[in-house]
Amino acid sequence: MSQNVTISNWLVTWLNVYVKAKNQENTYLSYHFTIKMILRHNPSYQITPLNQPTELDMQEMINRLYDCHYSKSTLEKARTVMRQAYEAAIRNQLCTYNPAIALNIPINADKQEVVALTQEEQEMVEAAANQDILGHLVIFFFENWSACLRALSSRMATLSALQKYDFHLQK
Secondary structure, three states, rough: OOOOOEEEHHHHHHHHHHHHHHOHHHHHHHHHHHHHHHHHHHHHOOEOOOOOOOOOHHHHHHHHHHHHOOOOOHHHHHHHHHHHHHHHHHOOOOOOOOOOOOOOOOOOOOOOOOOOOOOHHHHHHHHHHOOOOOOHHHHHHHOHHHHHHHHHHHOHHHHHHHOHHHHOOOO
């Protein structure tokens, strides 16, 4: 890999070479969506050389995500992705230091409350996931489980009519 690799190119390479090889599929998908989020809010990473950002630049990236009201756990995941990707870049001699090593999560970042499902809600979720080969992805994309369950209960017929080509995973 070239010494002129961009942040974006390295994140995708790191994901597919390192993360995919040693982690469960759910971890891979989680990191994949985290990288997409990071790149969406930092379009300059498409052209920024991997070895250019400073710790200040990385902290500003975390702060931008915070300003977009991402949860504390999402900010922590973004920090983890950047730290691990840079650690691998250093081992591959693509840069000499890790600007993501000491990033701080803003103290006021919201903690996302996880609400336990009732038995009836759990059965509804499982039924929706089992009715379609991609049903589990419908559940994955909802951040608010209560809203998900309300949507599932009121739209069960609609969900069961969906086909796998109705999902546009590239967006």
